[in-house]
Amino acid sequence: MSDTEEANKVERRNERMRKDAKPSAVDPALCPICGKDNRCGNLKGMPQGTCWCFSTTFSEEIFNLIPDDRRGLACICQACVEESREKQKR
Numbered sequence: 001m002s003d004t005e006e007a008n009k010v011e012r013r014n015e016r017m018r019k020d021a022k023p024s025a026v027d028p029a030l031c032p033i034c035g036k037d038n039r040c041g042n043l044k045g046m047p048q049g050t051c052w053c054f055s056t057t058f059s060e061e062i063f064n065l066i067p068d069d070r071r072g073l074a075c076i077c078q079a080c081v082e083e084s085r086e087k088q089k090r
């Protein structure tokens with residue numbers, strides 16, 4: 001067997017391992033609550049602190065809506081933040 005063949009085999013094995021490692025990987029661009037694009041400015045290469053989320057307050061309640069395995073991995077979208085705020089008013 002040549003070196004190239006051996007390298008290809010290793011590469012294929014690594015690829016399989018990577019896929020197995022995270023079957024339900026969290027997409028940081030999607031809101032963990034509604035699953036829509038959260039339009040986070042940090043992900044789109046905007047300067048730190050310019051995203052809308054820096055000028056809004058996140059309630060305790062909204063974090064409770066996020067499944068444990070997604071908490072801290074993806075941003076909540078603006079629509080969900082506003083929805084939770086509306087609910088609190090009532």
Ligand SMILES: [Zn+2]
Nearest residue numbers: 031034077080
């Ligand atoms: Zn959302």
